[in-house]
Amino acid sequence: xxEVKHSRKACAVNPLKMSQPIGAALAFLGMDQALPLLHxxxxxxxxxxxxxxxxxxxxxxxxxxxxxxxTTILGGLENVEQALVNIHKRAAPALVGLxxxxxxEAKGDDVDxxxxxxRQKHPELADMEVxxxxxxxxxxxxxxxxxxAVLRMVETIAKPSNVRRPWQVNILPGCHLTxxxxxxxxxxxxxxxxxxxxxxxxxxSMDGHIPETFLPTTLGGTRLDELRSMGESAxxxxxxxxxxxxAAKLKDIAGVPYTVFDRLTGLKPCDDFLALLSRIANTEVPxxxxxxxxxxxxxxxxxxxxxxxxxxxxxxxxxLLYALTTFLTEMGAEIQVAVTSTESPxxxxxxxxxxxxxxxxxxxxGAVGADLLITHAHGRQAAARLGIPxxxxxxxxxxxxxxxxxxxxxxxxxxxxxxxxxxxxxxxLHEAVPDDFRPTAxxxxxxxxxxxHGAAAVACH
Amino acid sequence: xxxxxxxxxxxxxxxxCATNQAKGEKERKAGCKKQLTPGAAAGGCAFDGxxxxxxxxxxxAHLVHGPIACEGNSWDSRHTLSSxxxxxxxxxxxxxxxxxxxxxxxxxxxxxxxxxxDKYDPPAVFVYQxxxxxxxxxxxxxxxxxxxxxxxxxxxxxxxxxxxxxxxLGNKLGGExxxxxxxxxxxxxxxxxxxxNLIGEYNVVGELxxxxxxxxxxxxxxxxxxxxxxxxxxxxTAHKARAAIMLCSQALxxxxxxxxxxxxxxxxxxxxxxxxxxxxxxxKISALLVRQGGPADLPERAEAxxxxxxxxxxxxxEPYKAxxxxxxxxxxxxxxxxxxxxxxxxxVGMEIVGTSMRKTTANDREKxxxxxxxxxxxxxxxxxxxxxxxLRDSQADVMLSGGRSQFVALKAKTPWxxxxxxxxxxxxxxxxxxxxxxxxxxALYNPVWQQVRQPAPWxxxxxxxxxxxxxxxxxxxxxxxxxxG
Ligand code: SF4
Numbered sequence: 001x002x003e004v005k006h007s008r009k010a011c012a013v014n015p016l017k018m019s020q021p022i023g024a025a026l027a028f029l030g031m032d033q034a035l036p037l038l039h040x041x042x043x044x045x046x047x048x049x050x051x052x053x054x055x056x057x058x059x060x061x062x063x064x065x066x067x068x069x070x071t072t073i074l075g076g077l078e079n080v081e082q083a084l085v086n087i088h089k090r091a092a093p094a095l096v097g098l099x100x101x102x103x104x105e106a107k108g109d110d111v112d113x114x115x116x117x118x119r120q121k122h123p124e125l126a127d128m129e130v131x132x133x134x135x136x137x138x139x140x141x142x143x144x145x146x147x148x149a150v151l152r153m154v155e156t157i158a159k160p161s162n163v164r165r166p167w168q169v170n171i172l173p174g175c176h177l178t179x180x181x182x183x184x185x186x187x188x189x190x191x192x193x194x195x196x197x198x199x200x201x202x203x204x205s206m207d208g209h210i211p212e213t214f215l216p217t218t219l220g221g222t223r224l225d226e227l228r229s230m231g232e233s234a235x236x237x238x239x240x241x242x243x244x245x246x247a248a249k250l251k252d253i254a255g256v257p258y259t260v261f262d263r264l265t266g267l268k269p270c271d272d273f274l275a276l277l278s279r280i281a282n283t284e285v286p287x288x289x290x291x292x293x294x295x296x297x298x299x300x301x302x303x304x305x306x307x308x309x310x311x312x313x314x315x316x317x318x319x320l321l322y323a324l325t326t327f328l329t330e331m332g333a334e335i336q337v338a339v340t341s342t343e344s345p346x347x348x349x350x351x352x353x354x355x356x357x358x359x360x361x362x363x364x365x366g367a368v369g370a371d372l373l374i375t376h377a378h379g380r381q382a383a384a385r386l387g388i389p390x391x392x393x394x395x396x397x398x399x400x401x402x403x404x405x406x407x408x409x410x411x412x413x414x415x416x417x418x419x420x421x422x423x424x425x426x427x428x429l430h431e432a433v434p435d436d437f438r439p440t441a442x443x444x445x446x447x448x449x450x451x452x453h454g455a456a457a458v459a460c461h
Numbered sequence: 462x463x464x465x466x467x468x469x470x471x472x473x474x475x476x477x478c479a480t481n482q483a484k485g486e487k488e489r490k491a492g493c494k495k496q497l498t499p500g501a502a503a504g505g506c507a508f509d510g511x512x513x514x515x516x517x518x519x520x521x522a523h524l525v526h527g528p529i530a531c532e533g534n535s536w537d538s539r540h541t542l543s544s545x546x547x548x549x550x551x552x553x554x555x556x557x558x559x560x561x562x563x564x565x566x567x568x569x570x571x572x573x574x575x576x577x578x579d580k581y582d583p584p585a586v587f588v589y590q591x592x593x594x595x596x597x598x599x600x601x602x603x604x605x606x607x608x609x610x611x612x613x614x615x616x617x618x619x620x621x622x623x624x625x626x627x628x629x630l631g632n633k634l635g636g637e638x639x640x641x642x643x644x645x646x647x648x649x650x651x652x653x654x655x656x657x658n659l660i661g662e663y664n665v666v667g668e669l670x671x672x673x674x675x676x677x678x679x680x681x682x683x684x685x686x687x688x689x690x691x692x693x694x695x696x697x698t699a700h701k702a703r704a705a706i707m708l709c710s711q712a713l714x715x716x717x718x719x720x721x722x723x724x725x726x727x728x729x730x731x732x733x734x735x736x737x738x739x740x741x742x743x744x745k746i747s748a749l750l751v752r753q754g755g756p757a758d759l760p761e762r763a764e765a766x767x768x769x770x771x772x773x774x775x776x777x778x779e780p781y782k783a784x785x786x787x788x789x790x791x792x793x794x795x796x797x798x799x800x801x802x803x804x805x806x807x808x809v810g811m812e813i814v815g816t817s818m819r820k821t822t823a824n825d826r827e828k829x830x831x832x833x834x835x836x837x838x839x840x841x842x843x844x845x846x847x848x849x850x851x852l853r854d855s856q857a858d859v860m861l862s863g864g865r866s867q868f869v870a871l872k873a874k875t876p877w878x879x880x881x882x883x884x885x886x887x888x889x890x891x892x893x894x895x896x897x898x899x900x901x902x903x904a905l906y907n908p909v910w911q912q913v914r915q916p917a918p919w920x921x922x923x924x925x926x927x928x929x930x931x932x933x934x935x936x937x938x939x940x941x942x943x944x945x946g
Contacts, residue, residue, distance in 0.1 A: 011524065011573030012533075012556040019530035041592050042497060043506020043623035047534040049865070054538070059845060059868040066497035069624045072596055083500030090501060102528045102593040103624065106562050137528035138557050138593065210872050214849035378537060381550060398538070 002338065002350045007358035014360035014378065016315050017341035018395075020135035021099045022048035023145025025062060026175055026395075027153075028097030028131075030200025032221040035093040037063045037083055039076060039111065040101030044137075054398035056206050061217050063087060072103050077114045084118060088128050091216035094224055097149060098132045105136035129224060131156050141342035142395075143317045146175035147242035150199060153227060154246045160254045161231045168233040169280060170256065171198040172247055174240025176320035176394065179203040180405040184413055185239065185264065188274070191288065192281035197226045197233060199246075206404055231256060235280050237273070239264050239409070240319035241346050262346055263323035264409040265417065266330055267296060273410075292411040296418075300331065303418040306425040307331035313367035315360060315375035316394050318344030323408070324374060324393060325350050327417060337366030339375075372424060389428045391421055464602075465595075469625050472633045477711075477718035503865075506623025508591050509535070510631020514713065515587060515619060515638070517663045518691040519543035522583040524553040526570050526601055527591030531623070532556075540885070542667045544690055548583050557593060566599045574608040574616055584693040585615040587638070595622035615693070617642045629712065636716035639687065639696060644720065647697035649684065654755045656684040657746060658702040660717045660728065661709035664689025668889035672733050675743060675770070675890065679762055681750065687716060700724040703753040706731045706746055727753065733889040734897075735805030736774050740767045774891040778809055781898050786810035788905060791851065793817045793843065793862035802861065802880065805894050811901075814857050817843055845869045859905055874913050876904035 025036035025048055038045045045064035052060040065079040080098070087096060100111060111132050119125065133152040135145045150172060169189055173182050182203035189196040198204075204220035211219050230236075231254030236247045238260040247258035259276060263269050271293075278285050310333040314324050321340045329335060335352035339362050347355045356362050360375065364382040367373055373383050376394040383390030397403035407413040505513075508531060516523050516539065525532040536552030543549065555573045557566050574586055586608075590601045601618045609616040621634035649656075657676075662669055669689040676683055685691065685699035700720065705728035707717040717728040727749055731742035747755075747763040789812050792802060803813055843851075848866060851857065852873035860870040863881030870877035878900045880888065888897045918924045 009573075009576060010555065010569045011576045012529075012552075012554050014552045015529060015533040015536065015554060015556065017529050017556070018533045019528065021530065022534055037500065041506055041624040042502045042504060043509050043592075043628075044530050044534075046503065046505040046509065047530070049503075050538065051534055053865060053868070057868065059865075059872070063500050064502050066499045066502040067624060068497070068626070069595075069622075072592070072624055079499040082498070086498060086500035102530060102557075102562075103596055106593060106596060136559075137530035138562050139559050141529070210874075214846045214869065214872070216844075216846065378552075381537065381547075 001348055002352050002355045004343075004347045005354055005356050007356060007362055009358075012359045012361075014364070014381065016339060016358070016360050016363065016375065016378070018051070018142040019044075019101075019137040020140045020142065020145030020148070021101050021137060022051065023142035023147075023175060024097065024099045024133050024135045024149035025145075026052065026142075026202075027146045027149035027200050028095070028099075029060065029062075029218055030198075030202040030205055030221045031095050031097070031153075031227075032204065032218060032223045033094040033215075034097060034218045034221065035061050035063055035087060035091055035095070035216070036097040036099060037065065037087065038099050038101055039065045039080060039083075039104045039109070040067055041072075041103065042066045044101050051396050051398075055396045056208070056404050057401075058206060058208065059214075061091075061093075061215075067103065072107060075107065076104055076109045076111075077117065080109075080111065080114050081118045081121070084125060084128070084130065085122060088125050093128060093217040095129045095131065098130055099145075099149070100132075100134050100136065102137035105134065106138075129157065141317060143175050143240075143242045143319060143344075144342055147245060150243060151246040151249055153199065154230070154249050154253070157224065157227050158230045158250055158253055159228055161229075163232045164234060165195075165229070165232045166234045167193065167195050167281075168229070169194045169196055169277075170230050170233045170236040170247075170250070170258075171196050172236060172238045172243035173198065173200075173202075174242045174319045176240060176317060176323065177202075177409065178404050178406050179207040180407040181264075181409045181413065183207070184407050184410045188289075188410055189237075189277060191286045192277045192283055194277065194281050197230055198222060199227060199230065202404075208404060230254070235259075237261065237276070241322075241344055242319055262349075263319070263326060265323045265327045265414050267293075267300070267411075267414065270296075270409075270411050270414065289411065292415075296411040296415045299415040299418045303422040304332050306422045307333045307418075309334060310371045310425060311336040311369070312372045312374060313337045313363060313370040313388075315339035315363040315379065317341050318346050320394050321355070322346045322350055325352060327414065328421075331418065336370045337363060339363040339366070371428070372421070374421075389424050391424050465620050465622075465625065468620065468634065468637060469630065472630065472637065472715055473626075475633070475715050475718070477714045505628035505631070506592075507621040507626045507628065507631030507634060508589055508623040510628035510633075510712075511589060511619050511621035511635035511638070512631075513539065513628065513663070514632045514635035514661075515688055516549055517541040517686075517688040518587075518693060518696060519549040520546040520584055521693050522548055522551065522553055522577045522581055522586045523589065524555070524570075524573060524577060524586055525589045525591060526555045526557075526566060526573075526594050526599065527589075528557045528593050529554065531589075531591045540666045541663045541689060542665075542670075544670070545692070546583075548581055551581075553577060562593065562597060565597060566594050567604050570594075570599065570601065570604050571608055574604070575612065578612050578614060585617060585643075587617045587619055589619045590622045592622045592624045595620075595624070615642070615646070632712040633715045636687070636713045640716060640719050640723075643693070643697050645697070645700040645724070647694055649698040649701050652684075652701050653680075653682050654703060654753070655679075655681045655750055655759070656702045657681055657750070658699050658705040658720070658726065658728075659683055659686045659689070660705050660707045660720075661713040662686050662689045662706075662733075663709070666885060666887045668733065668887045668893065671887045671893055672739070672890040675739075675766065678766060679743070679747065679759065680756075681746065681759075687713065700726070702726050703755065704728065704746060704749040706742060708732060733893070734802055735894055736771055736808060736891060737804060739890055739894075740771060743767055770891045774895060777895045778898060781902055782809050784902055784906070785898065787812060788858045788901075789814045789856070790901075791815045791848075791857035791860040791862075793848070793860060793866055802897070805897065806901075808894075809898055815843070815851070849873050859901055861901075874910065876901075876907065876910060878904050 028034050028036040042064045049062045065083040133149045179202045186196050201222045205218040236258035238247045244260050325335050329351040338352040338355045373390045377397045408417045532554035605616040605618040619638040621631045684702045685695045707730045720726045732738040743763050747759040852875040859876040861878045861880045
């Protein structure tokens, strides 16, 4: 059980954290024919846009209400109105995700009130769904924004229903799942003869397909009619804590039972996931998963040599941090330092002595002497300074190809992860030199670190 | 009017700005502030612009006062390089939280400055204002002043919160911070009659280093670069230069003009992109230095260097001419690079089928028109959908643009070369133009284009017949591919 600590610094150095609004924006990017609209100054949108473009290597539809110094003080009603009218005219999306930012929150813009007024004044906008989500930049982090956007979509669009579709299952993935991960989950569900409705579905919109035409909105992703029908599903499966609130809301609205999987990486959670699917579908687990499971067992056996007692430093948002650290420790590695961006009930359960809500400076300081660093691409400076192997995980990954297609869920994804991370360990194996075996005058400082090589081990035990 | 509003107004009325010169008195007073259209705007904020202009000063700690959005979403994403300190790449931010919004963020900012000085001890700290603290009234100027007095170190306020305007305005506000607090605060160890400043050169992917040897050879010393690979103490001595070259269109025109006004440093607008532009810059700076009391033989030596380098560049470009002649280019970028790149590409026989004029000044526009002989292919705006259509209909063989439109080109299966801030290849000087042409050549002749444009076999009209032929070929053990293709 980890102790959760907060960094006490006034100055965050090398931020791990990104803002809530763009987390919410990403959730809307998983909707079909959608356009996220940040209610704030244009710069916030530009930064979010560049970040996503570099990570996904796709064009990203993202708009702004373009608040300026004056309108910020006066209140943003007019800007929201103009933005919606313009967007309706130019892009005609099915869904606008209207996302507040720091300044409009601090000013206290009553956006829900604005929307009512605008709806009255502009009946022509009736065919455009607008979901407002409140996400000040001065609170929470990226995954909180995602969670709130998903919750708001369920709250405003999902409907109660008397109809049940016993074959339909809702999937609520966290933002730490890649489009590749979501595709893997969908395949698992479909293999049981079930129809998954994924909210939101980045594997439809941000999966790198080549569209036939070019739209100013997303193309692919969850359709609104699918979202509306989620109340008719037999079950909701949540992957990551960040989706819990939305699933609970859907249960309130439409009585759909749910289960939260705090991760889908590692043998046990995958077993549980498939067992539950088998129960929901009332069929046997298809043979292909038995085969995949046995392949995973084999990979664990082959891989454990390389993970055993390795010290790993991990910095990631809570759900990703939890998935990575449990996986690593289940393979025999130890977590030397764990840093995260925001609060989560999961943090206590991270298999480390301590979880620090902090930044990559904290991470770098804690990582000295580790065997491996895992964080998003911004860890590259720390890795270079420390001279420690670095494996990228999470968003943004702007300096590697295929970030959207990495798979680390399910049996196959877990197997992938063993191979990828294990290979980094293998590549950095220390080959013995004579000095390794020379008896040292002083006893090694700690058993945990010095034991690996010959003489030091003798001194320790 | 607040001090910031006055500053913004004065920068917007910049008399040196070509666009403003063309305006009447009243229009000019109104400033060049364009009203953004909500729901149809794209582009960075003033804070972004200020950071672009100043972050290339490499030994300074750049501290962003604001919530996580401003720095957390954007840090370490620019490709300006350093030959020394790397502290400029470190992301510092006060990461304001709810409490800071309620009680004000000034105390936290002060503590943040202290932490940075204690831990990193840079020669100076630059503090960037952003929207939220500006809105709640945090006075960064006062905090910086107090911190500077207390810690005995320059702490420079950069007052360009995002919501005052565009990236371009932010460039200038960043420049104002240098004028107000940095330039002229130190004396150089020594001076030479050939000391110059480069204003608006950011050393993107090392382009400063690409041209510096040319100046070195002529004995021209770059006293200060504003701000590529810059050092705080060098920028502080920039007032002692004899002349300056202003680059990057007019991003820092206010700096160039005010330095002329205050310190009598003459400048001209130049570019290091393209053979003729590079030569032009060398010629002009030599002449200017002579006028400022530099060695009389400088122009002559410059000519010799130009002749040698041009000959080398042409010789290196020669092999590309046959491969690139007549290839059609869509050039989509703002500002400086339009006209300098246009002339460069024409030098190797490429045809410009379109160029964007967004963000360019009237001057730039004139130059492009002059070079292309017409303004028929100048777009003010080319929405992605339109751009995509043009490329799908193969109205261009290759597109040159910034990262944002990269995927429009790629999805349209069109070769693409990056030429903005985020480019990975140094394109300046005589070597740079060869690099650019080589990049274009590399993109155009990559074998993927042919492959990705082929429809899948089952999408071809008589695919079944094709398949049969291919199969029978295979059986006869001839190379299937030959028949198939
Ligand atoms: S617009 Fe304002 S809040 Fe947004 S990134 Fe720019 S400075 Fe920060």
